Amino acid sequence: MIKSTLNNTEVGLLCNQKISVYRSRMDKDNLEKFRLRIKEAIEDGPATQTAIANYCDVTVQSVGGWKRTGQISKDNLKKLSEISGYRYLYLLNGEGPKTFDSSDENRKEMQVAETSVEYSLYQDSPNTERLLKALRFAIANQKLSDESIGILADFLNSLVATSSKRDS
16 A cells, blocks of 8 residues: 555555656657647747746746757746646646636646546546546545545545455
8 A cells, every 4th residue: 555645644545646747757649749738838828938937947948948858847837837828737638728717727727736646447437537536626626624535545445455355
């Protein structure tokens, strides 16, 4: 069992924390699509490359490197999203509309992406995906307390423990 910290509560779920979503975790095709989204935000957004560099506290050459390679840090991807008006989730995975109307909504999406976890499942299930989406939404909208997360984690762990005992 791998323990994960979520909202400062230790949650013992069978999961891996999503540490990096950039170059190292992408296959060649996805990396190219990611790179093109980065390039689009830099070239078609309202800010100049110099303004982006200043906002991200990097050199103009670094911003050019993001366009060429798609290699960008998590913090700089967030900042690029903020200054370009391109949604963080669009830049990250190409999901949903390209731009955002509300910077608060964009920040909530960033928070969900930060606290989301990857689950390794033997069988993909539509209900599993529904559960994960509901949890991400609840966390982003601060509808789950630390106590309720702990109770949910205990419940899920008890299911896993019961299942493991039956399989033995």
